[in-house]
Amino acid sequence: MSDNEHTTVRIVDIARMAGVSVATVDRVIHNRGKVSEENLARINEVLRRVDYRPNLIARSLASGRRYTLCAVMPRFDPGEYWADFEAGIARAEAEAVRYNVTVRRFCFDQYDRSSFESLLETLRREEFDGAVIATLFAEMVEPFTRELDARGVPYVFVDSDIPACNRLAYFGTSSFDAGAVAARLLFDRLDPGADIVVGRIVHRGDAGSNQWRNREAGFRSYLEAHAFRGRLHYAALRLDDEACNGRVLDEMFRENPSIAGAVTFNSTCYILAGYLAARRRDGVRLVGYDVIRRNGEMLSAGVVTALVAQRPEAQGYRAVMALCEWLVEGRAPSKVNNMPIDILLKENIPYYKNNII
Amino acid sequence: MSDNEHTTVRIVDIARMAGVSVATVDRVIHNRGKVSEENLARINEVLRRVDYRPNLIARSLASGRRYTLCAVMPRFDPGEYWADFEAGIARAEAEAVRYNVTVRRFCFDQYDRSSFESLLETLRREEFDGAVIATLFAEMVEPFTRELDARGVPYVFVDSDIPACNRLAYFGTSSFDAGAVAARLLFDRLDPGADIVVGRIVHRGDAGSNQWRNREAGFRSYLEAHAFRGRLHYAALRLDDEACNGRVLDEMFRENPSIAGAVTFNSTCYILAGYLAARRRDGVRLVGYDVIRRNGEMLSAGVVTALVAQRPEAQGYRAVMALCEWLVEGRAPSKVNNMPIDILLKENIPYYKNNII
DNA sequence: CTGAAAGCGCTTACAG
DNA sequence: CTGAAAGCGCTTACAG
The missing domain is CATH 1.10.260.40 (lambda repressor-like DNA-binding domains)
Known part of the structure; x- marks a missing residue:
């Protein structure tokens, strides 16, 4: 005593x-x-x-309480955007085992809204203590979150925010400003009168994501504010049809010889890059999004001028951690967490993935 | 059973x-x-x-083992570079309390090597279980680490690496490549024949840090590789003497009217920026390092063209966490951890500090 | 509404 | 060299 x-x-x-x-x-x-x-x-x-x-350590040890989270996200192959996101989830999970937290992955096909629909059906029958939701299909996420509200299950959004929902937090970039950054990177090195190709992936029944629209709006807004006088040409590209894309682009370049810039608003700029490299159109500046493997290679090769990135690993990590802190410690995160908008050039990309957190 | x-x-x-x-x-x-x-x-x-x-939680609870770390780093005022580093230390400390870890700060004057010397004298009399060391005065760090080796105390370097030492890990950027990135950002928008001012802070008895030298080497190497034909002019500037700096620069610009670019290799580019803004030299492109408050303001104002940054918070955070994981779990980190080299423009700087980790 | 007691998984004297 | 027992700070039945 x-x-x-x-x-x-x-x-x-x-x-x-x-x-x-x-x-x-x-x-x-x-x-x-x-x-x-x-x-x-x-x-x-x-x-x-x-x-x-x-003493949370003692609490956790004594209570033996287990938490199950789910991560609702697009399916992915190695090297794709959502693989990085998943790496962040995994890292958070590794830390959170201390608190008896586990994360179950529930994946849908990002190019097929019916797959998301049926996934939600599955989730209705599952028991869990919290969810991380990638909001690609915003219209369907919204009603689902009403059910989660009713069940008292907290959820965190990633990718793009839906302010109308009662989410515990959002982690992602401001798509609008990320659009402006792409414009700056392209426009910096372009004659104000040059034309620009906008690559657009067409797939079954997708009207374009929130994110795509917002990035484009930010991009256009920057161009307007900076006296851009050229025109934007939309190229309808396909994910897996190089020959077809080649024809579309060949024609576009033939008809518009003043094209000197190119941009895509999702992570598929490697498609345009592949075309530019194949046709040796060195003069065309290309800016795109996300450091996925194929984009990174094209940046290092000098075909892509710059990439704009959004720290997918950090989004996954922080989304899970926010849920853990809320469940385990009752600590509420900030609601809107706009992540940094990263700029990658040939010179700094080698180090970009060295601080995955 | x-x-x-x-x-x-x-x-x-x-x-x-x-x-x-x-x-x-x-x-x-x-x-x-x-x-x-x-x-x-x-x-x-x-x-x-x-x-x-x-079960590390149980282990920590039962053992009651306490760990004391020290962070050996420059003193700082709010808004300065090392304040961000300290924020990372503090964040790691907050997480590590779970494992009975505390971090003591030991600060020196980065412009006065004798202050570092006497700090080391203090440290010789202190008991601690690990150290994070900012290696600004590399020549003195090296012999000190021999003593730590003898005492069996692990240490982690930040800022710049000293491969000859037996450090547990290093967290920082490749200064050479960070120099090349600055060159790219400047050179991208400059006529190859333009001249460049290099701002250089002169202070008592400092021959220039490792980092300064390596960044400059990377910068020059990029220029050489890209057919730069202009000249570099070194301006000796003072930290707190605007009038004097003004005279030095006025003369330099008068004698070299073809100066169209400017760069500093440490975090004081706000000095050059202040001068350019005061003299309304809008045509001069300026690139510098580190998102400290004053630099960030000048970037947002459009006076600075670009900043190259090195995630000081992440360095502080990860250095402490590496030591914790080593001491608590016996898990060794990678030795050399080259952090990402970040590029900040007016358009993406608003979000840069939103993922402090 | 209240408290004594057992237990979470591990560590630490202590007695042999 | 070995093991029984107490304890880390908290939670959880359980009995009152």
Whole structure:
């Protein structure tokens, strides 16, 4: 007692000070009720006075409480955008095992909205304590979150935000400003009168994502503000049809010889890059998004001028961690977390993936 | 026993399987010796077979082991480079309290080598379990680390690496390549024949840091590789003497009217920026390093063309975490961790500090 | 509404 | 060289 050199105050200390047992203190700390007005007030007073900080390690060890999260995200192959996102999820999961947290992946086909629909059907029958949701199909995410609200399950958005929803947090970039950054990178090195090709992937039944639209708006807004006088030409490209893309682009370049710039608003700029390299159109500046393997190679090769990136690993990591902190410690994250917009050139890309977190 | 649904195997389980007590298993796990050959072999075999993973939470709770780290770094005012670094240290510390880790800051004057010398004298009398060292005064760091080696104290370098030392890890950028990135950003928008001002801070007895020299070498190497034909002019500037700097630069610009670019290799480009803004020399492109407050303001204002940054918070954070993981879990980090080299323009700087980690 | 007691998985004296 | 027992700070039935 006399040589008690505890610097931290524990539940037993609180109990002693308030003249009750540890169980009663525990009830107050967790608002479990069943405590007399009098004890409640007294304990709360002590708690406040000593600025009690629970030892989360001990709590986790004692409670044995397990948390299951789900990550609702597009399926991916190695080297693709969502693979990086998943790496962030995995890293967070590795840290969170300490708190008995596990993350289940639920993947859909980002080019097929019905796959998302049926995934939601599956999720309706699953039990979980929190969710990370990639909001590619915003119209369907919104009603689903109403159900999660009703179930009292917290969820975090990534990719693009839907402010109308009751999300615990959002992690992603400002798509509009990421569009402006791409414009700056392209326009910096372009004659204001040059024309620009905008590569656009066409696939079954997708009207273009939120993100695509917002990036394009930011891009156009920058051009307008900087006296751009050229024209934008939209090229309808296909994911897996090089020959067809070649014909489309050949014609476009033939008809518009003043094209000197190119851009895509999703992560598929390697398609345009492949074309430019094949046709040896060195004079065309190309800017795109995301450091996926194929884009990175084209940047290093000097075919792509610049890439704009959004730290997918950080998005995955922080989304999971936000959920953990909320569930385990009751600590609420900031609602809107606009991540940095990264600029990659040939010179700095070798180091980009060295701080995956 | 029958409905034992433990998915994780604990020390008692190991003990039971090996037919010994938990204390003996503990001895083997921690190589404390005093175990018979026979038991040692048997227990190790079981450990291997079940792929035993200790519960670090329980370990930390039970051992009550405390770790003291020190961070040896330059003193700073708010908004300066090392303030960001310290923020990373603080964030890591907040996470590491779980493992009874605390970090003590030991600061020196980065413009005064004798202050570093006397700091080392202090450190010789201190007890600690690990150190993060900013290697600005490399010549003095090296002999000091021999002493740490002798004491068996692990240390991590930040800022610039000293490969000759026995460091646990290094976190920082490749200064050479960061120099090339600055050159690219400047040169991209410059006539190959234009002249460039290199701002250089002169202060008592500093011959220029490692980092400064390496960045300059990378910068020059890029220029050479890209047919730069202009000249570099070195301007000796002072930290706190605007009037003097003005005179120096006025003369330089008067004598060299073809100067169209400017660069600094440390975080003081706001000095040159202030001059360019005051004299309304809008035509001069300026590139510098580090997103400190004053630089960021000049970038947002359009006076600075681009900043090259090195994630000081991430350096601080990861340096501390590397030490924690090593001490607590015995997990060794990669030795050389070259951090990403970030590029900041007016358009993406607003979001840069949103993912401090 | 309340408290005594066991237990989370590991470590640490202590006695042999 | 070995093991029984207490304890880290918290939670959880359980009995009152």
